[in-house]
Amino acid sequence: MTLPATSRGFTLLEMLVVIVLMSIGIGLVGFGLSRGLHSASERQVVAQMVQTLRTARSAAIISGETTEARFDLKQRTFQAPGQRVQQWPAELGVQLNTAADLDSAFAFHPDGSSSGGNLVLFAGERNWRIDVGWLTGSVKSRALR
Template identity: 50%
Template sequence: MPSLPVSLPRSRGFTLFELLVVLLLTGVAAGLAGIGMQRGLARAAEQNALNQMVNALRAARVHAIVTGQPAQTRFDLDARTVQGPVGPASQWPASLHLRLHTAQALGAAYEFYPDGGASGGNIGVSDGARAWRIDVAWLTGSVRLRELP
């Protein structure tokens, strides 16, 4: 019986060019993901710093009401730290710029009183592209953070 030529299935592989294109696209995608992640981490650090400022101010109000003594939250603009009446000082990122409006006699501080009131004022915070304002109401001592348009 005559033997028929057997045709083996041709194995299909990738060319070197195709592999290089895939590696290039993977590298570009990883780079873009890294940039996006870095921006997200920077925004998270800014939001964390804003929350720490608001919490330090609110803690001073509560401390004044509970102890019956005035309590302060102090800002050190050179060291970029905020210190409430209790707990450690917290630092904000160098990308955030603060502008304090408070009672002149207090310097870079806000004072809260046992009746719930405060010295009042506000803090303007910006990072170049975005801006926030932390308001401290003098009558009620309430602290409110809002993003500015």
């Protein structure tokens, strides 16, 4: 038994429509994935900055000496005492608010207190704030938008 000519397969137009739809779908998934990876890398930098500040606080308490976590806004780097220098990406803006005599650093004292202040990080519409309490030296981060 033979089938009529109209039911033997797909037309070229149908195949092209399927290929175009698949290309659009793959493009959208790729865009979403790259945006998610970019956002994750920004959150990772925020977490690294928080860890740097907490490391400096711990070092001050353990050593019994005042220590500083330094942030170089021109070179886009930050470092805790005894740790390697880390860099944040150029697309991430950082605003530092701390005691004027410390320039671009947070000082942590042996009793756990600190100079206090905050860091505001911004990338496009996303913003984060890292607060350093002056009395307790606690370091907390939160997303602003």
